[in-house]
Amino acid sequence: MFGKRFTLLKIFGFQVWIDFSWLILGLLITWTLADGLFPQNYRGLSTMSYWLMGVGGALGLLFSIVFHELWHSLIARKFGLPIKGITLFIFGGVAEMTDEPRSPKAEFFMAIAGPISSIILGLSLLGLRFLLVGSGWSRAVTGVVGYLAFLNLILAGFNLLPAFPLDGGRVLRSVLWGMKNNIRWATHIASQIGAGFGALLIVIGVFDLIFGNFIGGIWMFLIGMFLRSASQTSYQQLLIRRALEGESVRKFMVSDPVTVSPSISLKTLVEDYIFKHHYKMYPVVDRGELIGCITLDQVKQVPKENWPQHRVEEMARNCSDKNTIGPDEDVMKALSTMNRTNASRLMVVEGNVLVGVIALKDVMKLLSLKMDLEKI
Numbered sequence: 001m002f003g004k005r006f007t008l009l010k011i012f013g014f015q016v017w018i019d020f021s022w023l024i025l026g027l028l029i030t031w032t033l034a035d036g037l038f039p040q041n042y043r044g045l046s047t048m049s050y051w052l053m054g055v056g057g058a059l060g061l062l063f064s065i066v067f068h069e070l071w072h073s074l075i076a077r078k079f080g081l082p083i084k085g086i087t088l089f090i091f092g093g094v095a096e097m098t099d100e101p102r103s104p105k106a107e108f109f110m111a112i113a114g115p116i117s118s119i120i121l122g123l124s125l126l127g128l129r130f131l132l133v134g135s136g137w138s139r140a141v142t143g144v145v146g147y148l149a150f151l152n153l154i155l156a157g158f159n160l161l162p163a164f165p166l167d168g169g170r171v172l173r174s175v176l177w178g179m180k181n182n183i184r185w186a187t188h189i190a191s192q193i194g195a196g197f198g199a200l201l202i203v204i205g206v207f208d209l210i211f212g213n214f215i216g217g218i219w220m221f222l223i224g225m226f227l228r229s230a231s232q233t234s235y236q237q238l239l240i241r242r243a244l245e246g247e248s249v250r251k252f253m254v255s256d257p258v259t260v261s262p263s264i265s266l267k268t269l270v271e272d273y274i275f276k277h278h279y280k281m282y283p284v285v286d287r288g289e290l291i292g293c294i295t296l297d298q299v300k301q302v303p304k305e306n307w308p309q310h311r312v313e314e315m316a317r318n319c320s321d322k323n324t325i326g327p328d329e330d331v332m333k334a335l336s337t338m339n340r341t342n343a344s345r346l347m348v349v350e351g352n353v354l355v356g357v358i359a360l361k362d363v364m365k366l367l368s369l370k371m372d373l374e375k376i
């Protein structure tokens with residue numbers, strides 16, 4: 001879902017990442033504010049003031065989104081749900097859960113926490129603006145504070161749309177879930193409504209484009225597309241989770257995987273293993289003992305002409321929780337590790353012994369058979 005991102009800060013034990021797409025958004029917002037919104041609403045200030053106001057507005061937006069996601073994360077933690085961190089990307093922010101909420105109640109409070117925090121922040125800023133205006137602060141300052149108050153209320157309003165996976169849609173799902181005690185049905189209905197809202201935004205975006213509101217139209221269109229795909233993906237993820245829950249890694253692994261010896265050259269590895277088996281990862285085994293693994297990415301780091309001189313053991317990566325999993329672990333855990341590390345294969349290890357390899361492709365194949373047979 002995300003491209004390149006880097007850590008912005010760490011707060012209350014949550015990592016906050018910023019995606020490069022957000023930087024583009026930040027620049028766009030600074031420019032729109034400094035060149036459009038502020039000069040139109042606060043006439044007679046210097047160009048410099050408008051740009052400073054623009055930067056203040058964009059930083060304030062960043063703060064507002066982190067504040068909103070932080071409240072989701074804090075409440076999630078209260079209900080025992082681990083949060084990987086907060087990522088800011090072009091459509092705002094997202095608190096990344098590594099698991100789904102366990103109960104309708106947990107989901108309800110987690111979802112509602114964000115918009116409520118934004119409403120409280122928005123109203124506080126509105127109050128602050130009145131105080132600042134009353135005590136004669138410059139219009140540049142009160143303008144930015146007023147803009148941020150308005151922005152937080154809009155943020156709360158938009159997120160409260162009952163369009164899953166937006167906050168309002170999650171609130172709706174939790175209520176439906178609580179009513180029938182059936183999360184699959186609740187997610188199905190909520191994500192259908194989410195996709196419907198997405199389609200509506202796309203239509204509004206197209207009309208905006210036709211009637212000349214170019215930037216607004218593009219935004220509506222893109223947000224609509226995003227909402228549609230996010231609602232469908234969330235439903236599919238739930239189905240996958242349901243189908244795989246409680247299944248062990250052992251059931252999906254290949255128990256006699258292709259392994260390589262540490263002493264062969266990279267050239268031999270490429271010619272006799274990679275070209276033959278087309279896997280991206282090979283466990284490195286020396287006299288029955290697993291010593292690590294070698295991946296295609298590591299081979300690519302060495303120029304082709306040097307492949308004959310280098311041996312696999314020089315490049316092999318040690319075993320860690322990033323490339324191994326136990327045979328009796330839940331297969332969902334294997335998928336979440338693959339997702340986190342971008343690997344499509346993991347070594348299945350019992351103690352120090354390699355007992356198999358689990359591949360994303362095999363899990364998916366079995367999953368589709370299972371879903372086909374059970375019509376879940």
Ligand SMILES: [Zn+2]
Nearest residue numbers: 114115159167
């Ligand atoms: Zn939210």
